[in-house]
Amino acid sequence: MRAVLATLGYVFSPDRSRILMVRRDARPDDIHYGYYNGLGGKLEPGEDVVAGLRREIHEEAGIDCTGIETAGTISWPGFGRDGENWFGFLFRVTAWTGTPHESNDEGSLHWIGIDRVLSGELPMWESDRHFLPLVFAPEPRVFHGVMPFASGKATSWDFTTL
Numbered sequence: 001m002r003a004v005l006a007t008l009g010y011v012f013s014p015d016r017s018r019i020l021m022v023r024r025d026a027r028p029d030d031i032h033y034g035y036y037n038g039l040g041g042k043l044e045p046g047e048d049v050v051a052g053l054r055r056e057i058h059e060e061a062g063i064d065c066t067g068i069e070t071a072g073t074i075s076w077p078g079f080g081r082d083g084e085n086w087f088g089f090l091f092r093v094t095a096w097t098g099t100p101h102e103s104n105d106e107g108s109l110h111w112i113g114i115d116r117v118l119s120g121e122l123p124m125w126e127s128d129r130h131f132l133p134l135v136f137a138p139e140p141r142v143f144h145g146v147m148p149f150a151s152g153k154a155t156s157w158d159f160t161t162l
Helices: 049-061 114-119 128-135
Strands: 004-012 018-023 039-042 064-076 086-097 108-113 143-146 158-161
Touching (some): 004 049, 004 064, 018 039, 018 114, 086 128, 114 128, 128 143, 128 158
Parallel strands (some): 004 086, 064 143
Antiparallel strands (some): 004 018, 004 039, 018 108, 143 158
16 A cells, blocks of 8 residues: 555643644645644655654644654545545654744644543544544553545544554
């Protein structure tokens, strides 16, 4: 399977009660428009996943990651705008330096309580509600999942934990 390789990071506040999320509200043609999401993006050629995560978070939020934990991976067949397959490496960013930006080219940045993220009250991809409990579990385990998409919607979700 050919896939777009990407990172998705969840930056924790120092007290670990909130995460920094982007509200994708800058470009109405954005497939994620109006949704809250973690930070990250596509890997560049020759870049490892941790370097890609650090670069993306620095570009999007202006902070430098100093503590990173692997949350897991997800294969998203058919997720992209034209049905491209995506493969994401998910991380928890537990320590960082700098002062986060208020916004970036994709939207506005917000500190959101993890309880609010898990409650379902925020506009986000419905499919995120399947894997976010694994990312924010009290005693998280690395997971590897697959979530096929068709017509912009997840059709199933399956995962394995280590």
